[in-house]
Amino acid sequence: xxxxxxxxxxxxxxxxxxxxxxxxxxxxxxxxxxxxxxxxxxxxxxxxxxxxxxxxxxxxxxxxxxxxxxxxxxxxxxxxxxxxxxxxxxxxxxxxxxxxxxxxxxxxxxxxxxxxxxxxxxxxxxxxxxxxxxxxxxxxxxxxxxxxxxxxxxxxxxxxxxxxxxxxxxxxxxxxxxxxxxxxxxxxxxxxxxx
Amino acid sequence: xxxxxxxxxxxxxxxxxxxxxxxxxxxxxxxxxxxxxxxxxxxxxxxxxxxxxxxxxxxxxxxxxxxxxxxxxxxxxxxxxxxxxxxxxxxxxxxxxxxxxxxxxxxxxxxxxxxxxxxxxxxxxxxxxxxxxxxxxxxxxxxxxxxxxxxxxxxxxxxxxxxxxxxxxxxxxxxxxxxxxxxxxxxxxxxxxxxxxxxxxxxxxxxxxxxxxxxxxxxxxxxxxxxxxxxxxxxxxxxxxxxxxxxxxxxxxxxxxxxxxxxxxxxxxxxxxxxxxxxxxxxxxxxxxxxxxxxxxxxxxxxxxxxxxxxxxxxxxxxxxxxxxxxxxxxxxxxxxxxxxxxxxxxxxxxxxxxxxxxxxxxxxxxxxxxxxxxxxxxxxxxxxxxxxxxxxxxxxxxxxxxxxxxxxxxxxxxxxxxxxxxxxxxxxxxxxxxxxxxxxxxxxxxxxxxxxxxxxxxxxxxxxxxxxxxxxxxxxxxxxxxxxxxxxxxxxxxxxxxxxxxxxxxxxxxxxxxxxxxxxxxxxxxxxxxxxxxxxxxxxxxxxxxxxxxxxxxxxxxxxxxxxxxxxxxxxxxxxxxxxxxxxxxxxxxxxxxxxxxxxxxxxxxxxxxxxxxxxxx
Numbered sequence: 001x002x003x004x005x006x007x008x009x010x011x012x013x014x015x016x017x018x019x020x021x022x023x024x025x026x027x028x029x030x031x032x033x034x035x036x037x038x039x040x041x042x043x044x045x046x047x048x049x050x051x052x053x054x055x056x057x058x059x060x061x062x063x064x065x066x067x068x069x070x071x072x073x074x075x076x077x078x079x080x081x082x083x084x085x086x087x088x089x090x091x092x093x094x095x096x097x098x099x100x101x102x103x104x105x106x107x108x109x110x111x112x113x114x115x116x117x118x119x120x121x122x123x124x125x126x127x128x129x130x131x132x133x134x135x136x137x138x139x140x141x142x143x144x145x146x147x148x149x150x151x152x153x154x155x156x157x158x159x160x161x162x163x164x165x166x167x168x169x170x171x172x173x174x175x176x177x178x179x180x181x182x183x184x185x186x187x188x189x190x191x192x193x194x195x
Numbered sequence: 196x197x198x199x200x201x202x203x204x205x206x207x208x209x210x211x212x213x214x215x216x217x218x219x220x221x222x223x224x225x226x227x228x229x230x231x232x233x234x235x236x237x238x239x240x241x242x243x244x245x246x247x248x249x250x251x252x253x254x255x256x257x258x259x260x261x262x263x264x265x266x267x268x269x270x271x272x273x274x275x276x277x278x279x280x281x282x283x284x285x286x287x288x289x290x291x292x293x294x295x296x297x298x299x300x301x302x303x304x305x306x307x308x309x310x311x312x313x314x315x316x317x318x319x320x321x322x323x324x325x326x327x328x329x330x331x332x333x334x335x336x337x338x339x340x341x342x343x344x345x346x347x348x349x350x351x352x353x354x355x356x357x358x359x360x361x362x363x364x365x366x367x368x369x370x371x372x373x374x375x376x377x378x379x380x381x382x383x384x385x386x387x388x389x390x391x392x393x394x395x396x397x398x399x400x401x402x403x404x405x406x407x408x409x410x411x412x413x414x415x416x417x418x419x420x421x422x423x424x425x426x427x428x429x430x431x432x433x434x435x436x437x438x439x440x441x442x443x444x445x446x447x448x449x450x451x452x453x454x455x456x457x458x459x460x461x462x463x464x465x466x467x468x469x470x471x472x473x474x475x476x477x478x479x480x481x482x483x484x485x486x487x488x489x490x491x492x493x494x495x496x497x498x499x500x501x502x503x504x505x506x507x508x509x510x511x512x513x514x515x516x517x518x519x520x521x522x523x524x525x526x527x528x529x530x531x532x533x534x535x536x537x538x539x540x541x542x543x544x545x546x547x548x549x550x551x552x553x554x555x556x557x558x559x560x561x562x563x564x565x566x567x568x569x570x571x572x573x574x575x576x577x578x579x580x581x582x583x584x585x586x587x588x589x590x591x592x593x594x595x596x597x598x599x600x601x602x603x604x605x606x607x608x609x610x611x612x613x614x615x616x617x618x619x620x621x622x623x624x625x626x627x628x629x630x631x632x633x634x635x636x637x638x639x640x641x642x643x644x645x646x647x648x649x650x651x652x653x654x655x656x657x658x659x660x661x662x663x664x665x666x667x668x669x670x671x672x673x674x675x676x677x678x679x680x681x682x683x684x685x686x687x688x689x690x691x692x693x694x695x696x697x698x699x700x701x702x703x704x705x706x707x708x709x710x711x712x713x714x715x716x717x718x719x720x721x722x723x724x725x726x727x728x729x730x731x732x733x734x735x736x737x738x739x740x741x742x743x744x745x746x747x748x749x750x751x752x753x754x755x756x757x758x759x760x761x762x763x764x765x766x767x768x769x770x771x772x773x774x775x776x777x778x779x780x781x782x783x784x785x786x787x788x789x790x791x792x793x794x795x796x797x798x799x800x801x802x803x804x805x806x807x808x809x810x811x812x813x814x
Contacts (some may be wrong), residue, residue, distance in 0.1 A: 026753065029752075030751065031397075037396040037399065040688060040689055043689065046399050
């Protein structure tokens with residue numbers, strides 16, 4: 001069996017051998033970037049986010065579904081929306097949510113007597129937010145959990161979590177089967193659903 | 196490429212893009228012809244003042260008829276205190292100078308007549324006569340009178356014998372201070388920041404911008420320029436460290452040996468034509484400037500006048516090899532030694548290419564002295580037009596000689612140990628600074644050899660000002676529009692750049708106002724000598740800066756050469772090409788000079804550089 005050798009030419013022209021036309025094209029490209037970035041507004045194509053500078057707010061650069069520190073939302077009367085159904089603590093893969101329930105008083109729903117999240121254990125997966133039926137817990141604070149001096153400082157209780165909470169736009173008891181026809185954007189307090 | 200640039204500029208300017216219509220309006224106004232030009236008698240006598248030193252050969256005086264009518268010139272006479280010591284060399288008859296032609300004659304000074312007490316006009320009494328040194332020259336003065344078309348013209352003649360300190364040492368020291376402290380060091384330091392900022396702008400990054408000074412409540416950041424100072428301070432504060440078994444003396448000497456050639460070699464770089472001391476506010480002609488360039492009555496704007504200037508450059512640049520080699524060997528580190536070997540082999544290879552490329556320029560212009568080279572370019576054409584191949588080869592070889600990217604494998608940085616791996620702190624800072632000074636030097640040398648030095652292109656700007664009023668108007672209009680447009684773009688680019696943008700806009704508007712003023716009054720062809728000198732130095736500075744920018748652009752665009760690719764490029768690429776360049780240039784120059792298109796090169800004894808190409812000059 002003979003071996004056939006197929007010669008493939010390099011297809012290099014004289015201009016390729018000199019390299020100068022290609023070098024010039026490359027120089028033109030980088031020069032274009034240079035002038036665009038120096039002379040146009042907002043520094044052209046530079047996409048660097050300048051963390052730490054005084055007028056740069058990193059919250060503006062986060063995607064909308066960014067998951068940060070938890071917060072507990074309120075009802076219209078200021079009490080916590082959470083009904084201690086234990087959905088979030090059950091679904092949490094890191095088992096960082098600890099809830100003790102109590103009587104809400106005047107309502108057939110429960111309320112959490114203590115609601116503790118150990119932020120050191122939290123893996124920021126967002127399952128608790130998906131599991132909650134009452135829009136009671138959210139992770140849309142657009143902040144990371146900040147470093148603490150002791151481990152105890154990172155274990156957040158109900159009042160810490162409610163501090164960042166606001167009244168939710170969800171209607172207590174539900175809207176009804178025709179919830180899609182009600183425009184969620186009509187309510188000005190609705191601030192986190194992008195649809 | 197220009198279209199994208201214009202599109203970017205238009206996007207940056209926004210509604211101010213209409214500003215670009217201004218030059219067309221201005222050039223329309225400049226087109227009015229001058230009705231009474233035909234009847235004027237305009238005759239120039241060059242130079243305006245003759246200065247003789249003891250060993251000066253006879254000086255040629257040229258009478259140039261710039262008018263439209265023939266002009267009779269007669270009545271040559273030398274009068275004044277020392278009329279007997281000066282003589283007109285060729286006997287002259289009254290004659291007519293045709294329009295556009297010249298007439299010239301030479302004046303000689305008899306130096307021994309100024310020695311001792313030979314001429315008694317200055318000696319007031321016997322007591323003074325006894326104090327005069329018989330070997331010393333005294334000053335002398337006379338006046339050359341001519342009658343040009345019925346009007347009497349005078350040319351002062353002066354004989355002086357200034358000491359070496361006044362003619363050479365003091366101007367030399369001042370020029371060194373001006374060049375080194377005023378231009379090279381600031382530009383090299385700026386390049387340190389510009390390297391990082393320009394590379395960031397080219398790579399869509401931000402670059403260094405955090406170094407700041409807080410005075411009271413105001414924080415000054417200046418786009419990271421303070422990083423220059425912080426880098427220097429950081430290097431000073433680092434531990435001074437010599438490896439245990441390193442050769443202490445050579446280890447300390449190596450950074451000095453790298454920095455010293457980079458600075459010394461600037462002695463031959465001309466950054467302007469010449470500065471005449473006496474005529475700073477007058478309008479001078481090229482012959483006056485040439486006289487000052489010869490050292491009589493002024494000083495050439497070049498630190499040292501060396502007739503074999505470019506050979507001096509080769510000699511000193513070879514010393515730079517020694518710095519790199521010494522650094523690697525004295526470090527007592529095997530990888531440093533290998534890096535030093537790489538560096539020295541590379542530098543030696545590319546020195547060959549540099550030398551041969553310059554021979555091409557030498558063949559065309561006929562001189563190795565950089566000042567004369569620039570004048571030769573102004574008389575014929577810029578080097579980049581007459582020797583384009585040599586320009587590319589020289590630029591490449593010079594970048595390789597100074598070990599800048601893409602030829603920076605000896606220092607490696609990201610992939611291999613270089614020869615200064617054992618150096619830290621300011622010792623390393625000296626190598627770093629020497630590299631940037633060499634970047635500035637390569638730019639300066641390319642400007643001198645190929646880009647016409649301190650002159651504006653197309654002979655726009657001569658020794659007395661712009662070539663014609665419309666040239667001045669067009670130049671100022673276009674320059675003003677360009678500067679104003681860039682200023683507006685910078686102003687709109689960011690909040691912090693508004694001051695810079697506003698300043699540039701102001702400069703641009705000033706240029707446009709000058710153009711309008713020139714359009715109305717025809718100003719621009721007769722400028723004071725000091726302004727002409729400053730414009731020349733500014734042009735030279737802008738060209739050097741543009742070439743430095745180009746070198747940084749090349750560094751951050753091209754990938755690094757592998758060492759064998761580097762050596763084969765030097766020996767198998769640049770060397771044969773530069774030899775071919777020499778051969779072709781020699782053939783072309785011989786053919787053109789045999790056909791009479793190129794006049795023979797001026798003899799070494801010629802005083803003025805501009806006499807070779809004037810019609811009607813006496814042979």
